Amino acid sequence: MSQASGWAAYYEKLRDRPPRRTLLAALDAFGETPADALAVDLGCGDGRDVVEILRRGWSVVAVDAEPEALRQLAARGLPGTITPIAGRMEDVPLPIGVQLVNSSFAMPLCEPEKFHALWERIREALPPGGRFSGQWYGPRDSWVGRPGMTFLTRDEAMALLDGFDIEMFEEEEADGVTPRGNSKHWHIFHIVVRKR
Ligand SMILES: C[S@@+](CC[C@H](N)C(=O)[O-])C[C@H]1O[C@@H](n2cnc3c(N)ncnc32)[C@H](O)[C@@H]1O
Numbered sequence: 502m503s504q505a506s507g508w509a510a511y512y513e514k515l516r517d518r519p520p521r522r523t524l525l526a527a528l529d530a531f532g533e534t535p536a537d538a539l540a541v542d543l544g545c546g547d548g549r550d551v552v553e554i555l556r557r558g559w560s561v562v563a564v565d566a567e568p569e570a571l572r573q574l575a576a577r578g579l580p581g582t583i584t585p586i587a588g589r590m591e592d593v594p595l596p597i598g599v600q601l602v603n604s605s606f607a608m609p610l611c612e613p614e615k616f617h618a619l620w621e622r623i624r625e626a627l628p629p630g631g632r633f634s635g636q637w638y639g640p641r642d643s644w645v646g647r648p649g650m651t652f653l654t655r656d657e658a659m660a661l662l663d664g665f666d667i668e669m670f671e672e673e674e675a676d677g678v679t680p681r682g683n684s685k686h687w688h689i690f691h692i693v694v695r696k697r
Pocket of ligand 1: 604
């Protein structure tokens with residue numbers, strides 16, 4: 502199975518799932534939708550979180566490396582302002598004025614060096630009061646060792662979050678099954694932070 506058809510099966514499987522709770526917590530934490538509310542969703546897939554970002558009145562730049570993800574996002578016919586960008590999050594410039602960077606289960610799919618550079622760009626792009634929501638993976642995740650992926654210890658993750666107020670930092674470790682049906686030990690940090 503090619504990687505692209507693998508992602509197509511993933512989108513199909515998760516199509517009707519609700520938005521991620523990290524995203525919901527970040528949107529709730531803003532309270533009223535800010536003026537000119539602009540979010541970026543890095544590794545947006547077919548739009549599980551984009552649906553909710555738009556529903557709350559935000560505009561969204563939706564980034565995914567897989568054109569199939571953006572095709573399926575477009576096919577949803579969602580009302581609101583979406584700017585789709587097909588590209589790798591490591592390479593895509595972050596828009597001026599972004600107040601929320603969301604990346605659900607996608608940032609660990611960057612190699613470590615690019616992950617750190619991307620995180621610095623996210624930190625710089627967000628204004629004081631801006632938020633990041635998403636997941637990073639820990640060192641006991643069973644995908645450790647896969648090339649091109651980033652895993653962080655709790656201490657490393659906390660160090661990267663220096664300069665942010667932590668609104669959610671939940672560590673999850675559990676045996677489970679991936680959406681594609683493979684056994685997996687998950688070690689996940691669920692993160693919502695606000696730039697000081
Ligand atoms: C596990 S899925 C998560 C999708 C969605 N965010 C969600 O929560 O359901 C990861 C997504 O990230 C995309 N992706 C993987 N590596 C990427 C990269 N370097 N840049 C942009 N998108 C990437 C994949 O194509 C896929 O759609």
